[in-house]
Amino acid sequence: MAEIAVIGAGKWGQALHFALSQKQECFITSRTKRDIKNFVSLEKALECQHLVIAIPAQEIREWLKNNFIYTKGQKILVAAKGIEATTGEFLNEIYSDYVPEKNIGFISGPSFAAEVIQGLPCALVLNSTSKKVYDKFKPFFPDFIKVYYSSDVTGAEIAGAYKNVLAIASGICDGLHLGNNARASLISRGLVEMQRFGKKFGAKKSSFIGLSGAGDLFLTASSTLSRNYRVGLGLAKGEKLENILKELGEVAEGVKTAEAIYKLSSEHFIYSPIAREVKLILDGKPPKESLKDLISD
Numbered sequence: 601m602a603e604i605a606v607i608g609a610g611k612w613g614q615a616l617h618f619a620l621s622q623k624q625e626c627f628i629t630s631r632t633k634r635d636i637k638n639f640v641s642l643e644k645a646l647e648c649q650h651l652v653i654a655i656p657a658q659e660i661r662e663w664l665k666n667n668f669i670y671t672k673g674q675k676i677l678v679a680a681k682g683i684e685a686t687t688g689e690f691l692n693e694i695y696s697d698y699v700p701e702k703n704i705g706f707i708s709g710p711s712f713a714a715e716v717i718q719g720l721p722c723a724l725v726l727n728s729t730s731k732k733v734y735d736k737f738k739p740f741f742p743d744f745i746k747v748y749y750s751s752d753v754t755g756a757e758i759a760g761a762y763k764n765v766l767a768i769a770s771g772i773c774d775g776l777h778l779g780n781n782a783r784a785s786l787i788s789r790g791l792v793e794m795q796r797f798g799k800k801f802g803a804k805k806s807s808f809i810g811l812s813g814a815g816d817l818f819l820t821a822s823s824t825l826s827r828n829y830r831v832g833l834g835l836a837k838g839e840k841l842e843n844i845l846k847e848l849g850e851v852a853e854g855v856k857t858a859e860a861i862y863k864l865s866s867e868h869f870i871y872s873p874i875a876r877e878v879k880l881i882l883d884g885k886p887p888k889e890s891l892k893d894l895i896s897d
């Protein structure tokens with residue numbers, strides 16, 4: 601019987617399963633049955649004392665309601681990056697109905713699944729209000745992943761979710777061939793913007809200039825390995841969002857998170873110009889018009 605299991609066998613779940621299988625046996629389960637070593641039923645996975653959940657932010661509320669049984673005081677690690685669009689709730693708020701705060705942590709930092717699954721080195725942050733969660737999970741990680749600890753759950757969550765929206769903006773910028781200067785300006789103003797947004801919810805500034813913020817933003821907003829960046833490229837070409845997402849075939853959390861940030865920014869009077877334009881472009885505004893508005897703003 602393994603001590604740890606990954607729930608959700610998408611790109612990230614499979615990469616984490618590969619990483620967590622280096623030092624010990626690690627189970628994996630998913631909604632769709634897959635031919636992966638140590639793939640088990642959900643019931644069997646839930647028997648493990650340590651669970652890593654890689655189900656997208658927009659799906660997790662329903663999944664928890666319908667599938668999750670928390671009876672044995674398991675330690676939980678959340679691997680998703682996004683904010684629920686319908687409610688504007690952060691993942692830690694959604695999970696708080698199911699898992700005590702002292703038993704849950706959230707992963708952040710620059711980590712393309714495609715590289716992790718090749719065993720390439722990377723650095724992550726395990727964010728939890730309880731250092732014990734970090735102490736429990738850290739030994740499971742392989743030598744090629746350095747895991748830092750932070751107690752700033754809100755900061756890490758906002759940084760990880762916001763950078764997906766900014767990656768869409770960056771993809772649009774590159775798709776419109778606006779140049780390196782424009783992309784660098786967009787990324788650095790985006791960093792300021794996510795920090796301002798985070799401050800409203802009590803996030804620490806240091807989370808935004810470290811791995812969770814700048815690290816993940818620089819990565820995602822400058823590579824075609826990012827699904828969110830590729831959504832932006834498609835939008836710049838004038839492709840329909842529906843077709844872009846169909847072709848992608850994987851989740852791009854920035855799409856729904858842009859809605860969530862737009863909603864939260866309106867409710868809390870937060871100035872979030874880039875996220876706002878991304879939301880409007882996703883709703884059909886021509887990207888070139890957004891650019892004009894952003895520059896003249």
Ligand SMILES: NC(=O)C1=CN([C@@H]2O[C@H](COP(=O)(O)OP(=O)(O)OC[C@H]3O[C@@H](n4cnc5c(N)ncnc54)[C@H](OP(=O)(O)O)[C@@H]3O)[C@@H](O)[C@H]2O)C=CC1
Pocket residue numbers: 608609610611612613614630631632654655656657659663679680681682711712713714849850851853
């Ligand atoms: N890919 C990456 O590089 C990274 C991704 N992340 C984050 O991890 C999360 C997952 O991403 P990723 O694995 O790449 O996405 P994928 O689209 O590759 O996979 C999504 C996974 O979620 C499962 N899923 C989707 N909807 C439901 C549902 N309603 N009920 C149960 N399971 C569901 C899918 O199940 P099924 O098995 O049936 O397909 C699949 O296992 C996202 O929040 C993403 O932002 C974070 C860091 C890196």
Ligand SMILES: O=C(CO)COP(=O)(O)O
Pocket residue numbers: 681709710711712713764767816819820825826827828829851852853
């Ligand atoms: O979060 C990621 C890397 O850290 C993955 O980004 P995408 O979801 O845009 O591919």
